Amino acid sequence: MISFLVHFLRQHFFIILCCVVTAFLWPELRKHFVNEYEQYQTRSESDVRLFTREELTQFDGIHNKELYLSILGSVYDVSKGLKHYGPGGTYNYFVGKDASVAFITGDFEKDPNSDYEDDDVLKHLKAQEIYSIHQWKQFYEKDYIFLGLLTGRFYGYDGEKTDYMKKVDEQIEIAIAEKEKHERLRVKYPPCNIEWKAETGTRVWCTSQSGGIDRDFVGVPRRFYEVGKSEFRCACVPDDRLEDPLLKGYDDCDPKSVECFYVVD
Numbered sequence: 001m002i003s004f005l006v007h008f009l010r011q012h013f014f015i016i017l018c019c020v021v022t023a024f025l026w027p028e029l030r031k032h033f034v035n036e037y038e039q040y041q042t043r044s045e046s047d048v049r050l051f052t053r054e055e056l057t058q059f060d061g062i063h064n065k066e067l068y069l070s071i072l073g074s075v076y077d078v079s080k081g082l083k084h085y086g087p088g089g090t091y092n093y094f095v096g097k098d099a100s101v102a103f104i105t106g107d108f109e110k111d112p113n114s115d116y117e118d119d120d121v122l123k124h125l126k127a128q129e130i131y132s133i134h135q136w137k138q139f140y141e142k143d144y145i146f147l148g149l150l151t152g153r154f155y156g157y158d159g160e161k162t163d164y165m166k167k168v169d170e171q172i173e174i175a176i177a178e179k180e181k182h183e184r185l186r187v188k189y190p191p192c193n194i195e196w197k198a199e200t201g202t203r204v205w206c207t208s209q210s211g212g213i214d215r216d217f218v219g220v221p222r223r224f225y226e227v228g229k230s231e232f233r234c235a236c237v238p239d240d241r242l243e244d245p246l247l248k249g250y251d252d253c254d255p256k257s258v259e260c261f262y263v264v265d
C-alpha cells in the first residue's frame with residue numbers, strides 16, 4: 001500500500017504540485033479575473049469609438065473601401081448600401097462626413113467639411129426639420145451598424161453631448177410635443193372629406209370615418225383655425241364642442257348640415 005502511494009506521488013508529482021499551488025493562489029487569481037471581467041464590461045458599455053472629422057473623410061469608398069457616414073454626430077457603417085453610397089452612387093455625397101443639413105435641403109453639392117460653420121443645423125432649420133433629420137438617424141440606427149461618434153459639433157472629445165447637441169435634442173423634443181398635440185387635435189376635430197368640382201366648387205362633408213379617424217360621432221363641418229396658423233382646415237365637430245372659439249361656420253351653409261360647399265376666389 002505504502003509503496004503504491006509513493007509510486008503514485010512520484011508519477012503525478014507535477015500535477016499534484018500544480019493543484020496545490022492553484023488552490024493556494026486561487027483567491028488572488030479569482031480576484032484578478034473578476035476585476036478584468038468587470039473592467040471589460042464597463043469598457044464595452046461606455047466606450048464608444050470616437051472619430052475625428054479627418055478620420056471620417058477616409059471612409060468614403062475611395063481612400064478606404066468601407067463607407068461610413070455621420071448624422072447628428074452618430075457614425076454608421078453603410079458599406080452594405082454600396083449602390084447608394086459607393087463612388088458614383090446617388091447618395092455618395094453623404095459618406096466620409098456629417099452632412100445632417102443636406103438630409104433636409106437635398107443640396108448634395110455643398111461641402112459641409114470646408115464650410116462647416118455655415119452648415120449650422122440650428123441656424124437654418126425649424127424644430128420639425130431637425131426632427132426629420134432625427135428620423136433619418138433612426139433609419140440608420142435600424143438598417144445599418146452604429147460605429148461610434150464624431151467629435152466636434154455634436155459630441156466632445158470625451159464622447160459627451162455638446163451644448164449644441166443638447167439644443168438639437170431640445171428642438172427634437174419640441175417637435176415631438178408639437179406632433180403629439182397635432183395628433184390630439186386630429187382626434188378631437190377629425191378632418192372632413194373634401195372634393196372639388198368645376199361646377200360646384202369645393203365640397204366638404206363629414207362621415208364617421210372621415211380624416212381616417214374612426215369615431216362614434218359624425219360631426220358637422222367647421223373652419224378650424226389652429227393656434228399660430230393663419231390657414232384653416234375643415235374639421236368635423238360634434239354638437240357639444242360647437243362653441244369652441246377656434247371654430248367658424250361656412251358661409252351660406254346650414255350650421256346643422258353635414259356638408260357644405262364653398263368657392264375659393
Ligand code: HEM
Binds near residue numbers: 091105106
Ligand atoms: C432631400 C432629398 C433626399 C434625400 C436626403 C434622400 C436620401 C436618400 C437616401 C439616404 C437613400 C438611401 C437609403 C438607404 O440607405 O437605403 C435614398 C434612397 C432612395 N431615394 Fe432618396 N433622397 C432624397 C430625395 C429623393 C427624391 C426626390 C427621390 C425621387 C424622385 C428619391 C428617391 C429615392 C429612391 C427610389 C431610393 C431607394 C433606391 C433603392 O432602394 O434602390 N429620393 N434617398
